[in-house]
Amino acid sequence: MKRRDFLKTTGVAAGASVLPFLKYLPAQAAARDDTLVVVVGDGINSLDLHRQGTNRPSYQVSINIYDRLVRFGVKTLEDGTLAYDSTKIEPEAAESWEVSEDGKSITFKMSPKAMFWDGTPVTAHDVKWSFDRAVTLGGFPAVQMKAGAMSSPDQFVVVDDMTFRVDLPMPSKLALPDLAVPVPLIINAKVAKAHATDADPWATEYLHQTPAGSGAYKIVRWEPGQQFVYERNDAWALGPQPGMKRVIVREVPSAANRRALIERGDADLYMDVPAKDAKELREGGKVKVDGAPIDNCLHVLGLNVALKPFDNLKVRQAIAYALPYEEILSAAGYGRGKPMFGGSEASPSTIEWPQPFPYKRDTDKAQALLAEAGYPDGFETTLSYNLGLADWEEPTALLIQEALGKIGIKVTLDKIPGANWRTAALVEKRLPMHLENFGGWLNYPDYYFFWAYQKGHLFNSSNYENPEIEALVNETLHMAVDDPKYTENVKRMIAIAFQDVPRIPLYQPYLDAAMQKNVEGYAAWFHRQLDCRSISKA
Amino acid sequence: MRTKLMQIGQRLLQALPSVFGIIVISFVLTRALPGDPAVYFAGMMADDNSIAEVRKSLGLDRSWIEQFFIYVGNLLHGNLGMSLSTGRPVLEELLTRLPASLELTFAGLGLAILVAVPLGVLAATRPGSLTDHACRLLVTAGVSLPTFFTGLFLMYLFYYLLGWAPSPLGRLDILYLSPPHVTGFFTIDSLLDGDFETFWAALRQLVLPAFTLGLFALAPIARMTRAAMLNALGSDYVRTARANGLSQTTVLGVYAFRNAALPVLTTLGMVFSFLLGANVLVEKVFSWPGIGSFAIQALVASDYAAVQGFVLAMALLFVVVNLAIDVLLTTIDPRVALEG
DSSP, X not given: OOGGGTOOOSSOSTTSTTOOOOOOOOTHHHHTSSEEEEEESSOOOOSOTTSTTOOGGGHHHXXXXXXXXXXXXXXXXXXXXXXXXXXXXXXXXXXXXXXXXXXSEEEEEEOTTOXXXXXXXXXXXXHHHHHHHHHHSOHHHHHHHHHTTOOOGGGEEEEETTEEEEEOSSOOTTHHHHTSSSSSOOOOHHHHXXXXXXXXXXXXXXHHHSOOOOSSEEEEEEETTTEEEEEEOTTOOSSSOOSOSEEEEEEOOOHHHHHHHHHHTSOSEEOSOOHHHHHHHHHHOSSEEEEEEOTTBOEEEEEOTTSTTTTSHHHHHHHXXXXXXXXXXXXXXXXXXXXXXXXXXXXXXXXXXXXXXXXXXXXXXXXHHHHHTTOTTOOEEEEEEEGGGHHHHHHHHHHHHHHHHTTTOEXXXXXXXXXXXXXXXXXXXXXXXXXXXXXXXXXXXXXXXXXXXXXXXXXXXXXXXXXXXXXXXXXXXXXXXTSHHHHHHHHHHHHHXXXXXSEEEEEEEEEEEEEOTTEEOOEEOTTOSOOGGGOEEO | OHHHHHHHHHHHHHHHHHHXXXXXXXXXXXXXXXXXXXXXXXXXXXXXXXXXXXHHHTTTTSOHHHHHHHHHHHHHXXXXXXXXXXXXXXXXXXXXXXXXXXXXXXXXXHHHHHHHHHHHHHHHHSTTSHHHHHHHHHXXXXXXXXXXXXXXXXXXXXXXXXXXXXXXXXXXXXXXXXXXXXXXXXXXXXXXXXXXXXXXXXXXXXXXXXHHHHHHHHHHHHHHHHHHHHHHHTSHHHHHHHHTTOOHHHIIIIIIIHHHHHHHHHHHHHHHHHHHHHTHHHHHHTTOOOHHHHHHHHHHTTOHHHHHHHHHHHHHHHHHHHHHHHHHHHHHOTTOOTTO
């Protein structure tokens, strides 16, 4: 009996939680025809997205093992890369849906093909229980549901076993797409309820380690800090059968090792490759690198308008004219970004977002603006950045420091550890000048403005406040995109952002993945996680 | 024997105040860390309300004093709390990860001893010779090469370029399952299970990280052996032994080395404790699922229970290792008393 064939059955890895362990991996696993080996930098810490403290890498589990009512489609970009399509919403556990005439409710017809792993059908009761859970447990899931105008269990109605309705306080274009993000996953309520207790009515302890879903993959093994293993659910019928029978996701903390593993062919797929490695791997030619610009995401330099001298518009514009955009994109972003500078229009003619801002490096103009603002000799300030994102933020900060020095602004760099970043930058909003990288999951410009330009909102780390923006975003956020006012409002928002520059965009980053040449079907997603369902090996 | 057991018991009792002190200090220090766990665990998009909810559910809305008594009460029940970042009990985390770190540390230390002690003895018997210079070179290299560099370098050479070493994926390659849990040491467990293939696989994974760690541990041991041996060789009893015509082996092995072993052993204790903490970098480089990488992750996330549990485990380990060394010393040299 060879362990290599995974025939050993009992007593494997004590302490590796109570998951039903992999009983065996058939012999062909060694040949890896139908097994995908993925290396990632950060491991997961829960199998339950709704639980408090669940980290971002864990989202990928819920994407692959749970179904949602609807999902986004996939499109092919000009360069042949696959990416999700924010404009196309497809059925998943719901076979069809209908929006009421007043737009204030959406009725979903459940698909009879949707079956939980235990063979029971996915019903409206399960959906209601799961959605109630998402809005009740608080934390990130509740906030994300709220973005789609869903915040109370009263809004989720079971019409009959196979019909489910969402009631909305107002018509919203964000509601349906928000049901396709990772959060509103459908849990097998019968199984979960059987493990709920009075102290834990939502079975968070149980689902944390033992998922109960209907998705295309199951988790068969999870060794925290090391790896987890997906196995295909062959009964899944809500889409084409996934190509990989088994996906092994291995945690490799060192980026140099991840790169070595993919180059040596020991790993099949390497997610979230730093820009430098992506560029070099692509040039090396041994592996394929697929990447797409991340929708609705910008790397920006934030200027805190609540602090002097950034309250002065001319100072902000002077900085926008002083930044070495080209160098930042090539030296810090290794060219893996779309330029968001040098735009030709002072006010936008389209609602494309993000789009290049009308600034490019012009030191004379910057100096003149600074003199007009009353700082002919410059001033001193600090530029803060997140050590957790040092791979692009550190070189960017150094380039900015050097460039601003040329117009007399003396910049001191301030490195903030990843764990403290959120408090300093987003909650207390106390950093004068800082690098920020917010990206909105829902791909609408007004959604970006809602988070990043409205007063008090989390990603408005610049403390920006503008009554016109407030009114525009409030009016537009839930408005349908075919509303005649929509285009006009969004253009106005972008024009204000061009003019006021509380956030100076540097570039729109790419999400890159490196893979062996026989790996096909990788698609880039807004949630920046791996959706294994589309992957196959040639 | 009985007195020795009593002495050991006494030593353990003496350790209690320091362990309690460590509990207090680690409790206060973790809370003095910058960063707010409630904010961190509420997630990126959380608002003030959800942060407050998380704070309450973590018990962080209570006063420090209250939190401390709750913590100590839990400790007395053997409950080290839940690690927020991994979502599992801290005790379980430590128990699964400590064997990984210990296995690596023992392997590294074993390698270091195998090389350093003979080298130190040889260097001491022939001061100024080629062996002595080689010893000096190795010691200097060991001290001056940072472990992460050695690790990455060895990996580049043996894995990336030559392809001799297995992929640096932690304790076992992808296609192997961990052996049935007995000691938690994969090499030992697989042998107990009679499974030589897994043993071989675990051993292969162990070689590079153990070598990296060994090179680092080698320096203090070799230096101490050399110095202690030089000292012993220059002493009166060795001169007497030589004058009495005892063979070179007897003089070196029995008279000189046995006396030189005392400071070497003491150094070993220090090096061992030090290595357990210092192999964080090696663990990172080789994806080794050990206690060091767990602690770093916990620190970054302000995961109080996990950091406290780690500090406590290290403190207890330190106490035990020192005690073991002291007991060993008394058996080697009867003149040494336990309460020295």
